[in-house]
Structures are given as C-alpha cells and as structure tokens.
Amino acid sequence: MSGERMGYDAVRIEELEGREAVRKRPGMWVGSTGERGLHELVFQVVGWAVNHVLAGRGDGSVDVTLTPDGGVRVAHNGLGRPFAAEGDTGGRGLEALLTRMPAEAEPGGRHIAAVSHSRIMGLFVANALSSRLMAEVQCEGARRVQEYARGVAAAQPAAVGPTAGSGTTITFWPDAEIFEATWCSFAVLAERFRQVAFLNRGLGISLADERPAGGARAVSFRFPDGVRDFVAALDAETGAALHPDVIGFEREDPRMAGTMEVAMLWSGSGQEQIRSFANSRATRQGGTHVDGFRDGVTAAVTAYARERGLLAADNDPCADRISKGLTAVVSVKLERPEYLGATRELLGNTDVRGCVRQAVREHLGNWIEEQSKQAAQVVDRILRNIHQDWPATELPLRTGSAERRSSW
Incomplete structure (x- = not known):
C-alpha cells in the first residue's frame, strides 16, 4: 500500500513514532505495567479533565465511571474542545492532544492540579496505551465522536446529533497487551480523588463503579473548606x-x-x-x-x-x-x-x-x-x-x- 493512500506525511510519521515509543517503553510514562501503572493511566486522563475545569471551563466537577466491560469513562461538562485546531489562536484541538507527543510535559503552574504522580502528558499516553478509546465532544450545538485503536484514529470525527449541552467525555480501555491486569481498584482511585478534592477547594469529583455483580457503587467528593x-x-x-x-x-x-x-x-x-x-x-x-x-x-x-x-x-x-x-x-x-x-x-x-x-x-x-x-x-x-x-x-x-x- 502506498504512502499516499496511507496519508504518511511528515506529521503522520511523527505521530506513529511517538505512539510506538510509548508502547515499547510504557514504564517511562506510567511507571510500570502492573497495577500502579494502570492507575497512573487513569490519573493522567482525570488530571487533564480536572485541570480543564480548574481553568474555569466548567462547573467545577469531573465524573469518572468504571464500566462493566473494563473501560474507564471520564467526563466534564465544561467547554467542549473541538477536534480540530482552535481557529487562529494556535491552540491544540482534541485530536492533536490524543495523537501527538507533547513537546514537553504540561506546565507545572499553580493552576495545574497534579492528579497523577508522574509527568502530566495528558491524553496522548492514555490513547497510546489503550486498546480502544472513544472521544466525545459537545460544543457549538453538535455532538461529535471519534474512535481510536491503540492510538491510531479509526475514522474521522463524525457528527452524531445535536446537543444543547457542552463538555468532553473520554472513554478508554487499557490495553491487555501492555498491562498485566486491566481491573482498576475502586479504593485506590477513590482515595486519590478524595485527596485531590481536599486540595482544590470546591472541586467536585465523583467515582462510580458499574462492575460489581451485586449492584453499582459510587462516591463523590467536594470540600468547601479545602x-x-x-x-x-x-x-x-x-x-x-x-x-x-x-x-x-x-x-x-x-x-x-x-x-x-x-x-x-x-x-x-x-x-x-x-x-x-x-x-x-x-x-x-x-x-x-x-x-x-x-x-x-x-x-x-x-x-x-x-x-x-x-x-x-x-x-x-x-x-x-x-x-x-x-x-x-x-x-x-x-x-x-x-x-x-x-x-x-x-x-x-x-x-x-x-x-x-x-x-x-x-x-x-x-x-x-x-x-x-x-x-x-x-x-x-x-x-x-x-x-x-x-x-x-x-x-x-x-x-x-x-x-x-x-x-x-
């Protein structure tokens, strides 16, 4: 198959090389391929959402759900970030955040909450280390979705209907080819989210677990006195x-x-x-x-x-x-x-x-x-x-x- 049909321009090659670098050495990005690295992967995505709402782009809440099929859904109802580049401002659209290696870790300024314990690389690492990822954006009256497989887009972003709301939802399935286990600990995630809510007064974080056979369980954290x-x-x-x-x-x-x-x-x-x-x-x-x-x-x-x-x-x-x-x-x-x-x-x-x-x-x-x-x-x-x-x-x-x- 020719490079032209595959769309292998210089940007595409750079994306693939970055993705493969993460998949070959996952420990460099999430610490390990064991349980600790699995939770770090979740923290990276939640950290991205938390920083988004702390910047004043939402109602101050992030919702995390562990789905029955082993996925992790992270949602906030702030301003949805378009898939494409954001106009003339030079901002990075959601597709770029998911597919391109950041030039450097996200800045460590005071308005960044370090939910994760390593460098904040945002969505790129999570996409590369997931067997599947679904991104959904609600903005400008439309709901658009895009699916990825092991960091590579399976299709172009597609409009799936109108919406009166706004926000971004990232659902991902940690790759069993990378991680020794893909079953997240509810207790470990809840304890870290509770701590982050304490340290960021007024921030709301909820965690729901839909996996237990006996019924779902959920906790939510928001501390007005920090x-x-x-x-x-x-x-x-x-x-x-x-x-x-x-x-x-x-x-x-x-x-x-x-x-x-x-x-x-x-x-x-x-x-x-x-x-x-x-x-x-x-x-x-x-x-x-x-x-x-x-x-x-x-x-x-x-x-x-x-x-x-x-x-x-x-x-x-x-x-x-x-x-x-x-x-x-x-x-x-x-x-x-x-x-x-x-x-x-x-x-x-x-x-x-x-x-x-x-x-x-x-x-x-x-x-x-x-x-x-x-x-x-x-x-x-x-x-x-x-x-x-x-x-x-x-x-x-x-x-x-x-x-x-x-x-x-």
Missing part, C-alpha cells in the same frame, strides 16, 4: 481534638510566586501527622514549605509562652517537641515549583520557607491571642510534652512558694 476539611478528616481517624476548631488560612505571596493553604489541629493522640503538597502533588519527603511551617509554629508558640512567663528566655524548644500531637496539612501552589531528587517528593524553592514561616507565625499567633482559653489548653499540653522529653539536667528549676511548672 484543607481545613482535610485536617478534620485526618484528626477523626486518630483521636479527639484538644479544641474543636481547625486553625487554617490561605494566603498569596508574590515573593514565592504562589499561594499557600495551611490548616492544623492539636489532637489528644500524641502523634504528629503533617501532610504536605506542592501543586496537589504529595511531597512525602517534605521540603521548604514544611520547614517554614515548623519554623512558624515554633515561633508562635514560643513567643506566647515567653510573654506569659511560661518558658525561660534561655530555653529554645525544638519544633519536634512543639509539634507532638499536631495534625496539619501544608499545601502550596507555585508558578514554578522546584523539586529535589528524581522522585519529585522534596520541594526545594528557597523563597517558600520564609514566606510560609511568616504567615504561619502571624495566623497562629492571632489565633492564640483571640482564642485564649483554647490556646492555653494547647500550650499547656505542649509544655508538658517538652517537660517530659527534656533531660532533667537541662531544666533550670526555680524554687520558692510559687514554684511553677513553667520555671524551665
């Missing part, structure tokens, strides 16, 4: 809080070219639980945002204790002692996040530490002043923890009729 709700949920898993209110705030700081959202609560469990994220990506190794958070908490609590004579001026308790029993979420969204190490789990932006420290000290300090009764309970617990952990030789005790625990 990371405050996240902290409350974490604390509910560990024990009763020392005070009923979650301390939280959100601030934009141009010095770090981004925003921070922080929430915290001291619980009676005695266990420290600090979760940190950068652009919705879990930073399990911490980084400058966590360092700044610890600095700010230590500064606010130490200042309060010293002002009231509860802590001698020559004692400087470390952050580990003060954060005992602390449940917190520290989330930053940056225009240019910088990660240290290949796993991208350690944030390295140097400006972030000072910005977060200042904000935490101010907001926690204000809470301590305004909620004096609750603050006294928390600080009393912290000081007792310090007293228990500090070697006796380091405690400069005072004597006299008014001897107090705060004499150290």
